[in-house]
Amino acid sequence: MRHVxxxxxxxxxxxxxxxxxxDKDSPITIISDEPHHTYSRPMISYLLGGLVDESRMAYRPxxxxxxxxxxxxxxxxxxxxxxxxxxIFLAGGGSMAYDRLLIAxxxxxxxxxxxxxxxxxxxxxxxxxxxxxxxxxxxxxxxKSALVIGAGLIGLKTIEALLARGIKxxxxxxxxxxxxxxxxxxxxxxxxxILRREGVELRTKTTVGEIIGRGGRVDHAVLRDGERxxxxxxVFAIGVRPNTGLVPTDSGIQIERGIRVDAxxxxxxxxxYAAGDCVEAYDMLADSYHQLAIWPLAYRQGNIAGTNxxxxxxxxxxxxxxxSISVCDVPTISVGLVEPPxxxxxxxxxxxxxxxxxxxxxxxxxxRGHRLVGALFFNDxxxxxxxxxxxxxxxxxxxxxxxxxxxSFGLISLPKDYRKHLVTGSGIEV
Amino acid sequence: MKxxxxxxxxxxxxxxxxxxCAVQHSRSKKIIKAFKEEAPRxxxxxxxxxxxxxxxxxxxxxxxxxxxxxxxxxxAMHRDEETGAVLCDEDRCVGCWMCVMVCPFGAIQRNLxxxxxxxxxxxxxxxxxxxxxxxxxxxxxxxxxVKAGGAR
Numbered sequence: 249m250r251h252v253x254x255x256x257x258x259x260x261x262x263x264x265x266x267x268x269x270x271d272k273d274s275p276i277t278i279i280s281d282e283p284h285h286t287y288s289r290p291m292i293s294y295l296l297g298g299l300v301d302e303s304r305m306a307y308r309p310x311x312x313x314x315x316x317x318x319x320x321x322x323x324x325x326x327x328x329x330x331x332x333x334x335x336i337f338l339a340g341g342g343s344m345a346y347d348r349l350l351i352a353x354x355x356x357x358x359x360x361x362x363x364x365x366x367x368x369x370x371x372x373x374x375x376x377x378x379x380x381x382x383x384x385x386x387x388x389x390x391x392k393s394a395l396v397i398g399a400g401l402i403g404l405k406t407i408e409a410l411l412a413r414g415i416k417x418x419x420x421x422x423x424x425x426x427x428x429x430x431x432x433x434x435x436x437x438x439x440x441x442i443l444r445r446e447g448v449e450l451r452t453k454t455t456v457g458e459i460i461g462r463g464g465r466v467d468h469a470v471l472r473d474g475e476r477x478x479x480x481x482x483v484f485a486i487g488v489r490p491n492t493g494l495v496p497t498d499s500g501i502q503i504e505r506g507i508r509v510d511a512x513x514x515x516x517x518x519x520x521y522a523a524g525d526c527v528e529a530y531d532m533l534a535d536s537y538h539q540l541a542i543w544p545l546a547y548r549q550g551n552i553a554g555t556n557x558x559x560x561x562x563x564x565x566x567x568x569x570x571x572s573i574s575v576c577d578v579p580t581i582s583v584g585l586v587e588p589p590x591x592x593x594x595x596x597x598x599x600x601x602x603x604x605x606x607x608x609x610x611x612x613x614x615x616r617g618h619r620l621v622g623a624l625f626f627n628d629x630x631x632x633x634x635x636x637x638x639x640x641x642x643x644x645x646x647x648x649x650x651x652x653x654x655x656s657f658g659l660i661s662l663p664k665d666y667r668k669h670l671v672t673g674s675g676i677e678v
Numbered sequence: 679m680k681x682x683x684x685x686x687x688x689x690x691x692x693x694x695x696x697x698x699c700a701v702q703h704s705r706s707k708k709i710i711k712a713f714k715e716e717a718p719r720x721x722x723x724x725x726x727x728x729x730x731x732x733x734x735x736x737x738x739x740x741x742x743x744x745x746x747x748x749x750x751x752x753x754a755m756h757r758d759e760e761t762g763a764v765l766c767d768e769d770r771c772v773g774c775w776m777c778v779m780v781c782p783f784g785a786i787q788r789n790l791x792x793x794x795x796x797x798x799x800x801x802x803x804x805x806x807x808x809x810x811x812x813x814x815x816x817x818x819x820x821x822x823x824v825k826a827g828g829a830r
Contacts, residue, residue: 262748290751294772304770307753544749544780551748572779579788581779629778630788633745637782658784659736660727670782 249274251557252336252344254326254494255352256280257289258543259524259550261308263350266554266562268316274558276318277344279336283323284376286312290543292379293405297412305376326353326494331501331517336494348519348557351495351507352550355488355525355541357402364459369466369481373406374488382483383413391480392416395469397456399426401573403485404439408576410483411446418449418477420456430571430582434601435626438608439575446576451475456482490526490539504528506539511563513553521557523549532566533584533621533639540567570636572629578608581632584639585614585622602653613652618644620652631658637670679762681824682801682811684734689726689818691733695810696722699737702802702809718791723799724810725785735810735819737799738785740764746777746786746796755796763803768795 251267253260256278264276287305294300313320325339329349337343357372359365369389371382385391392415396406399421410417419426425436426443440450457472459482469477490506502508502516506528513521513529524546528537545567555562570583588597601612607627613635614622619642623635634657638645643666645652651661659667697709704712704720712720724737744764746755754770755777757763766777766786773794777786789797802808811821 288752290774291772300772304752304772307751309753543751544745544776547748570779572775574774579775581775583779629775631784632779633777633781633786634784636780640782656729658725658727660729660732660734 249559250345250347251276251350252346252348253278253350253352254280254329254336255350255354255524255526256282256284256286256320256322257307257352257354257524258546259352259354259553260350261286261312262547262550262552263352263521263523263554263557264316264318266551267558268554270555270558270560273317276316277321278313278318279321279324279326279338279344281323281325282375282377285310285322287376289374289376290405292373292376293409295376295409296373296379296383296406297409299412328496329494329499329501329520330496331499331520334519346519349521350550350553350557351492351515351520351522351526352524352546353491353494353526354546355539356491356493357484358486358489359484360486362456362459364461364466364469365482365484367459367461367466367482368464369461370459371481371483373402373483373485379409382481385481386413386415389465389480393418393479393481395420395456395477395479395482396485397482398422398485398487399450399452400429400485400487401427401571402487404573404575406483406485407443407448408574411448411576416447416449418451418479419443420451420454420471420477422453422455424452426450426452430569430573430586431580431626432586432612432624434603434612435580435582435586435610435624438610438626439580441608442575442578449477488525488541490528492526504537508537509549509564511565512556512561513549513564514556521553523553529564530566531568532642533568540569542567542570544570568639572632578627579625579629580627581623581625581629583623583632583636584620586624587622588614588616600653611653615645615649618646620645634659679740679824680801680821681740682737682799682808683820683822683824684736685818685820686732686734687818688816689733689735690816691726691728692815693726694813694815695724695735695819696726698809698813699724699799702805721787721789721797723787723797725787735814736783736785737810738764738781739783740799740801745780745782746798749776749780751776758803761801761803763801764798765800765803766796766798768793768797771795 288307328337396419500517507522525541598615610626612624699722754767787797811819
């Protein structure tokens with residue numbers, strides 16, 4: 249059985265580890281358009297900010313491929329997959345046959361058609377090489393100011409990295425608040441207070457209208473509302489779309505907003521699996537299929553795909569959004585829903601929260617009936633995983649609802665039989 | 679592999695496990711020095727929870743399907759090939775707290791002293807019996823062989 253993996257990040261590595269757990273010998277090839285040994289994509293903001301050097305980028309030890317008997321083809325783009333022939337085609341004319349294929353091509357940053365977006369000094373920021381390019385540009389042109397477009401997760405990490413380099417940052421966000429997918433309005437306001445305190449200029453409900461160059465390089469930008477923003481560079485951080493360019497429309501692989509996969513991470517074409525940011529997988533809280541571009545799920549999906557590719561059946565029970573992100577050193581965690589949905593029956597939802605204006609600390613839980621479906625922690629994240637576990641298990645919280653936000657909430661607050669259920673999986677009881 | 683078995687019926691809430699865990703993970707491994715002279719003081723990786731007459735000590739369960747390992751963005755959280763223990767390579771950890779977000783036991787703490795890093799039970803690697811077990815006066819913590827599938 250010949251396994252081929254397109255991609256070299258969390259989902260791909262998860263796949264290798266899932267495969268090799270059960271299949272020690274079948275050949276595995278990893279193909280990636282990036283030339284690097286597997287690295288941690290989230291670390292690019294630490295790298296650009298100068299918090300770590302390049303030696304800290306590795307996601308797995310240097311001998312990972314050798315130890316797992318993986319052949320690599322790095323710096324090579326896969327242009328097309330042909331499930332009928334079980335072949336993939338490579339840029340430059342080569343091809344490779346497979347028995348089982350994993351598509352783990354991740355996301356592609358979205359850049360809207362803005363005049364001036366092709367100028368020098370305009371970047372996206374999702375790859376190691378882009379961190380290098382931005383750093384080089386800052387040094388070469390002694391850039392002192394930047395416009396960041398989009399204040400989501402990538403935008404925030406871009407802002408932090410640029411601040412660490414002493415760059416004056418202006419950020420524009422089309423929504424009425426920053427980080428609107430992971431924060432409710434209260435948490436977003438807190439984050440905005442922190443960013444403004446660090447000197448960030450924030451513009452919401454607007455975006456860039458045009459980027460104006462001088463001598464082929466970014467000189468300034470004009471926002472849609474007419475405001476002029478002086479900036480030496482521009483970073484688009486609007487978000488990523490599933491990177492599915494290698495899948496032709498007639499391939500038999502169904503693509504909606506991402507590659508559609510079943511519970512075994514199989515696509516609709518025989519022998520082809522997919523995992524990570526390029527797929528549309530099951531969201532257990534929303535009870536629907538959509539892209540959930542987060543690291544832990546990418547690894548998990550890849551691992552499950554690998555297990556199934558090795559011939560051992562394992563199902564994906566679904567995921568839900570979760571993010572742990574610091575806002576200029578203030579820790580935050582957001583899991584599941586951040587607000588009761590508009591379209592649902594409002595009577596089914598209940599919100600518990602606790603806000604301390606003095607310390608900028610905020611906790612919020614969202615209940616749907618007797619289940620926890622959302623948890624948000626700002627500036628106090630200790631033991632947040634217990635809540636994530638309650639969401640994952642869809643545990644009935646009726647018995648301990650009143651303790652959920654108390655300072656002493658812990659495993660001790662849970663009913664004994666649930667505590668027991670929690671810990672018996674690994675062979676230990678309490 | 680051997681696991682720490684938690685028996686809440688026997689726990690008297692004395693917190694000796696926390697103290698000896700901190701000592702074991704201090705630089706000197708001496709109780710007086712660890713608490714009086716070393717700064718920052720080493721963190722205990724076991725946590726006693728107490729409410730009324732009920733108490734128990736809880737540390738990392740070294741899960742077979744460890745959510746912290748899959749969530750770790752830098753590969754610092756890993757399984758020790760020899761012992762099967764889930765360990766955090768604190769030199770590689772960057773303190774993103776993804777592990778804190780996913781651990782259903784709340785068994786991973788943030789160590790904010792020095793370079794921020796996740797702090798968790800390492801089964802006192804190398805020691806025959808982990809310090810918390812060795813110093814539990816009432817066998818509320820025991821170190822026992824656990825077979826796959828959950829049976830003791």
